[in-house]
Amino acid sequence: MRRARSRIAVAVLGAATALALLTPVTAHASAGPGYGWVGSWHAAMTTAASSGPSAEGFTDTTLRQVAHLSVGGDSLRVRLSNAYGTGPLTVSAVTVAPRRDSAAGTPAVDPGSLAPASFGGRKSVTIPAGADWVSDPVDITVPDDSDLVVSMHLPGPTGPATTHQAGYATSFTAPGEATTDTGEAFTRLDTARYFLSGVDVTARSRGSVVFFGDSITDGVVSTVDANLRYPDQVADRLLTRPDSRECGVLNSGISGNRLLTDAGSAGEPALARFERDVLSRPGVRSVVLLEGINDIGNSRGAVEPGELIAVYRQFLDRAHDEGLRVVGATLTPFEGAGYYTEEGEADRQAVNEWIRTSGEFDAVVDFDAVVRDPDDPGRIRPEYDPGDHLHPNDAGFAAMAGALDLRAVC
Known part of the structure; x- marks a missing residue:
């Protein structure tokens, strides 16, 4: 079910890559x-921004959004979220x-390919504030590594929208009920996501892996609509396996997210969103x-490494209780970024x-070793630095x- 797609070639990493991986230690998920x-x-969804479409909400509007699937399947379910809504959300x-x-x-689709989703056998659904909702199965075949166009009509007013700000995928809007329009009625909205939180498929696979993090996982500064976030590119590698060994890839990154504190539209802290963004997804084997x-940068180095390590340990305990493996990733360089301090760099090195070396993770990937400048290891390699000295x-x-060692994740 694959389709070919060109990719940026993985850079030659030399000795850094040889040091980047530690051997997986223990399996916590069932095999096969x-x-x-x-x-x-x-x-991963957050509260509405302070201004813009998510703050204003939508009235008698159709949103058309694109989900780039990792594994394909012979049926699918759409997940909608009103987790941060201020009242019930009706999707007609x-x-x-x-x-x-x-x-x-673009918003273009073939008219013969459009299929309706239902909710408990009904065309419409009203989702309570604070809740997520899963559609009935839709009998449609979708390929691996493909784009799924999802259109939803919102009679509204919705109030502030549950959103994902850094979608890096173009979303579109049309007035009125346009869910079956082939694309002509739609105009570009922005690159955020609204209410659409997931797509599940039925497939023969080994399960899925969640990539949990902040803007680097979220894909900030990646090319819009190109699906070149690092989890997307891991998904491409996983799809080179035989069908029965394929794995779904779920991106649970939120730009600005932290381990220790709620940063508003940057999402709840890691442990507070663990249930929604890890455990609620089907087939998860690892994180x-x-x-x-x-946490380090925004505190200007005032956060103690032990505070972050305590959260990592809680994360590990909760994941292991659910039979999930956890791959720990080292924090990448940030010298030159706006919130860099020498104290923060010392904290990053300690973490x-x-x-x-702790041996507490099931496996480790040393992203620091992969992207740091060998001549100035507090900084990202120049060829990987878009200019903000923080995001690859x-x-x-x-x-x-x-x-990333694929055996460590799925």
């Missing part, structure tokens, strides 16, 4: 493929359609945890040393994806 529901795509109609290869970055640099660019994300 099975047929059933598996998470194929996920967007939802349609799904595989997007044509030539239509990337790759890359988070903590925002990374614990991640590498598309090539940097390719290097990160290439460094």
Whole structure:
């Protein structure tokens, strides 16, 4: 069920890659493929922004959004979220359609490919404030590594929208009920996501892996509509396996997210969103945890490494209680970023040393070793630095994806 797609070649990493991985230690999830529901795509949701479409909400509007699937399947379910709504959310109609290869970055779909989603046998659904909702199965085949176009009509007014700000995928809007429109009625809205939090598929696979983190996991500064976030590029590697060994990839990154504190539209802290963004997804086998640099940077180094390590340990305990493996990822360089301090760099080094040597994770991926400048190890390699000295660019994300031992995650 694959389709070919060109990719930025994984950079030659030299000796850094040889040091980047530690051997997996222990398995906490059952082995072996099975047929059933598996998470194929996920967007971690937050409260509305202070201004813009998410703050204003929507009235008599159709949203058209695109989910880039990892594994495909022969049926699917759509997940909608009103987790941060201030009142009930009514969705009067939802349609799904595989997007044509030539239509990337556009709202266009083939009219014959549109399929309606239902909710308990009904066309519409009203989702209580604070809740998520899963559609009935939709009998439609979707390929691996493909785009699914999801359209939803919102009679509204919705009030502030549950959202994912850094979607890096173009969303579209049309007036009125346009869920079956082929695309002509839609205009570009922005690159955020609204209410759409996941897609599950039925497939024979080994399960799924959650990539949990902040803006680096979220794919900030990656090319819009190109699906070059590092979890996307790991998904491409996983799809080179035989079908029965494929794995879904779920991106649970939120730009600005922290381990220790609620940063508003940057999402709840890691443990507070563990249930929604990890455990609620079907087929999860493992979690790759890359988070903590925002705690260090925003505190200007005032956060003690032991405070972050305590959260990592809680995260490990909760994951292991559920039979999940956890891959610990070292924090990448940030010298030159706006919130860099020498105290913060000392904290980053201390946290990374614990991640590498504690033996508490099931496996470790040393992203620091992969993306740091060998001549100035507090900084990102120049060829991976888009200019903010914090987020890797598309090539940097390719290097990160290439460094992960696939056996450690799924």
